[in-house]
Structure formats: C-alpha cells, structure tokens
Amino acid sequence: MQSHHILVVDDDPQIRRMLRRCLEDEGFRVSESSDGENIDPILRAGLDLVTLDLNLGRTDGLALARRIRQTSDVPIIMITGKGDMIDRIVGLEIGADDYIAKPFHLREVLARIRSVLRRSTGPAAPVQPPAAVIAFDGFMLDPARRSLTGPDGNDIALTTGEFDLLLLFCRHAHMVLERDRIMDLLKGHDWAPNDRSIDNQVARLRKLIEADTRHPQIIKTVRGAGYSFTPRTLS
Structure with missing residues (x-):
C-alpha cells in the first residue's frame, strides 16, 4: 500500500x-x-x-x-x-x-x-446503486456526483466533511440531531471528545445555503440539544 x-x-x-x-x-x-x-x-x-x-x-x-x-x-x-x-x-x-x-x-x-x-x-464502502438527487429550497444535492447546485444553477464547492454533513441532514430532515448522534452517524469519520468540527462545518454550510446566517432557517440550532434541518421544501 x-x-x-x-x-x-x-x-x-x-x-x-x-x-x-x-x-x-x-x-x-x-x-x-x-x-x-x-x-x-x-x-x-x-x-x-x-x-x-x-x-x-x-x-x-x-x-x-x-x-x-x-x-x-x-x-x-x-x-x-x-x-x-x-x-x-x-x-x-x-x-x-x-x-x-x-x-x-x-x-x-x-x-x-x-x-x-x-x-x-474513510474505509472502503460497498458499491451501492446511484442515490436520487435531493432537492431542497432551490438547491440540488447529488449524492452520486457528490455535488451541490445552487438555485442559480451554479455548483457550490463543498469539502468532504461539509458534503457528508449536508447529506446526513437531508436524510434526517426535521429531526433534532445531537452532536454525538451526528458523530455516530458519520461513519468513517474519527472524532475527539468535545470536537467542535461539527459546529465549524455547520457554520460554513450556513454561509453557503442560508439567506441570513444570523437567523438561519434551513439548519437551525436547537438550544441545548443540537441541530435540525428544516427546509421549506424537500424532495
């Protein structure tokens, strides 16, 4: 190797x-x-x-x-x-x-x-059939291409961690996810106790998909609990 x-x-x-x-x-x-x-x-x-x-x-x-x-x-x-x-x-x-x-x-x-x-x-993953494109609030998340397209039709650059986190949120929409739960679900990632990487990645995602990062409407903070992905539309 x-x-x-x-x-x-x-x-x-x-x-x-x-x-x-x-x-x-x-x-x-x-x-x-x-x-x-x-x-x-x-x-x-x-x-x-x-x-x-x-x-x-x-x-x-x-x-x-x-x-x-x-x-x-x-x-x-x-x-x-x-x-x-x-x-x-x-x-x-x-x-x-x-x-x-x-x-x-x-x-x-x-x-x-x-x-x-x-x-x-991460570890090698088994081959899976192509996943369907996820649409939310004008954005298009393509798991097969690992790409995010904005409402204007332009691709939005995401790091590996940002893409994986956004895909996780899309697949658990309208659920409150604690940080520990997010870390558990992001298999193949290694996290340390009190790791703030989740918060940093959420902050970066908000800059890319929220109209107003001071009052986020898509990725909301649930005080004392974690985060909830709450787009107006999701398909």
Whole structure:
C-alpha cells in the first residue's frame, strides 16, 4: 500500500526537519516548503494532506490556504499560535480541516493527521446503486456526483466533511440531531471528545445555503440539544 504524501509548509527550518523526521519514521512521504510559493507542482502530483503554519513571515498563511482550496480539496491542518483565535476561525471557515496550536507535541500532530486522513478517506464502502438527487429550497444535492447546485444553477464547492454533513441532514430532515448522534452517524469519520468540527462545518454550510446566517432557517440550532434541518421544501 502506497504511503500517504504530506506537505509541510513552515518558515522555520527546525520545525520542518522535526516534522519530516517524525512523519517519515511513521511511514509517511514528506515534502517541504518554507513559504508555499512553489507548491503547485506538488499539488498537481498528488497530496494527501498539508500542514500549514499561518505565520510564514512575509507570506500570508490564510491567503495561501485560500489559494490551495481554490484548486484542491486536499485536507489542510493549520498550525497557529495560541492567541491566533481569529485566524483559526477564518481558516476553518475557508475550508481548513483542523488546527494545531503552538507549542505542540509531536504525538498530537500525528494523532490529528491520522484523524483527518481517516475523515477524508474513510474505509472502503460497498458499491451501492446511484442515490436520487435531493432537492431542497432551490438547491440540488447529488449524492452520486457528490455535488451541490445552487438555485442559480451554479455548483457550490463543498469539502468532504461539509458534503457528508449536508447529506446526513437531508436524510434526517426535521429531526433534532445531537452532536454525538451526528458523530455516530458519520461513519468513517474519527472524532475527539468535545470536537467542535461539527459546529465549524455547520457554520460554513450556513454561509453557503442560508439567506441570513444570523437567523438561519434551513439548519437551525436547537438550544441545548443540537441541530435540525428544516427546509421549506424537500424532495
């Protein structure tokens, strides 16, 4: 089985060496970049995950994350300082899959990388007949193409986690789903206790399908319970 290929983007050569040594000892293939300026050939050649330091000196890590996400759905784990809460939130909103706060422990890095890789690939699934397209409030969710089309007819880009969560909501419409229940239903995903990934993905989905994210009408928060998917129309 071919090893996973990971790109480490960090302007600190000592951190890059440390991560490379650790990851290669665990069987991963590793590429490095100090600023992300010349990573397009690596992305085109195929990557399984990127670790991205948001503080890259003269390079804007968030801008780099946006650029990666425009052309690739490769999982991104951001590495941030403890005080960079706003950067973390923005990074998750633009499609990063997880974050690690500095200073970090190498075992935590390995655990989070393995967790994100499991979420993005999951176990092999048996072949199923094509699922019917789900229509709600002018949107078209196609499970076979794993695509979402907006009321204007344009495709809406979703990460793997966002698509799986939206499909889950569609299949459990008008039910209140607790976070733990959502985690249980999203088989093939690996979640940690107190994991806030569900909340982050809900926030991103609302930006894409709600007319007013301050007063969501499709994905509603049920205080103290969880979330409920309540479109006006569903077929």
